[in-house]
Amino acid sequence: MNTLREDLHALAEQAPAVDLAARAVRGARRRRATRLAVVAAAVTCLIAFGGAMLLQVRAEPRIVLTPPETKALPLPARGVGPVEQAYRTQCRLDGPCGVLPWRIVTRAGETYELGEEANGPLEVTADGRRIAYYSSSHQGIVVRDLASGKTWKAPLKQPKEDFAVEYALRLSPNGLRFIVSGWGGRRQPNKLVDVERGTVTDLKRGWWPVSVSDGSGPVVLAKPYDMTSQVWVLGHDPIIIRDHTYYYSALAPDGRTLARLGQTLDRDRRPMVQGDRSIVTFDTLRAGGETRTPISGLPEELNPARLGGWLNATEVTVLAVPESPGVIAQTVYAVDVRTGESRELYALHKVALNVVPGLVR
């Protein structure tokens, strides 16, 4: 391995000389100014609201408690309401780290913990009613209906190592059809699995899963190139997108419209590719005719990062994330693709590996 070490050091010596201190400080000052503006606005609102409250009731002494660590009950066998989000806390750099269980948070605010058997990936259907997770005892994906407790086992055995690398698990709206893909490992699965019919179909390598419909509905894949991407609804011809992108939504209720996050490329700018806070809709069956709409109503500190399922014919879910972690929590919004107007749905658990129902990632 000494040759590899020597060669890596020789390659590293080719790194260009840089002087980034001034630029980094300028960037940090800009971010601080934005943060302070957000805080000032929040304080102003609080003072105004607090003043109004004072006129109505005499203030009680405030008791400030540190919020306790959320307790989670084991996931009941049945009778669980729709999931708002799922998360898995992350190991601290300076602490011990065992296997951390998945937790799901329902829309009613209950938190449940899954057993140790679910120690791989977990995804939630867009309506939050079903979860799919890798079961180490089944050695494959298990889909579970949270209300009835019914489970379906995927007709595909997979070693856990499939999920130790980069992977995607894309569920159909009812969770009974999904694509499981992996990159970087010994095996590179890219399979369409139907747990109701018990079928497994091989998909072409190199195509990334975007959207899977229930039953025998459309399956959408994408493949990025240097400056463009292809979007392919199986059974039709792929169309070309004039951007290198992975940031798509699930297929819209009309069965052919897809949304993606808008971005711009400028080789003289750093970073060269930047999101432009717009949402672009296009027809997956016919190239051209894109509609770009600026997204409004997101806090300045949050940038649209991923898209997900559709809430209705015009609103799609958008995950917005802060530029640097820890300032504001990642938040899920609904964005109207016709007007760009957004409304906040919920914030995600901080410092955790989050799963948002129906998110395309």
Added chain:
Amino acid sequence: MDRYEGFHEFVRTRQQSLMRTAYLLTGNPHLAEDLLQTVLTRVASHWAKLAKGGNPEAYARKALVNQTISWRRRRQVELPGAELPERAQPGQPHDEATVRRLALRHALAKLTPKQRAVIVLRFYEDRSERETAQLMGVSIGTVKSQTSYALSKLRALTPEEVYR
């Protein structure tokens, strides 16, 4: 008092070392500069806390690795630009090491960002499996498996009998 007191000195002494790691992680000078600037901006934002009791360099290195992995979707723009010319100098063939290093550069570009990060941390920065796991936020088992996949790929893509 300047909020960024000491930051310039930190960057002046450490940026070239961080840049070398960033360059190996991305394989592209422009992306490496993007990556390092993003990370240094974050370091500057937290400088008051890091300068007091933290370890700015450890923070920066962890951020470099995490940021490059989170940029994985952009790997298609990271293709290495240099092709191996037939001759280094008129009439002079390339020496063995040059050929090998160009092949290594191309092979690194074929790895996933996680695999490339593992190779850089284990064999360039000489970090233990445990340190690598902590920096990447993964288990030691994942570091072992990723190292194994990455080395197999490098061996398959570089001249025979190298990197055994």
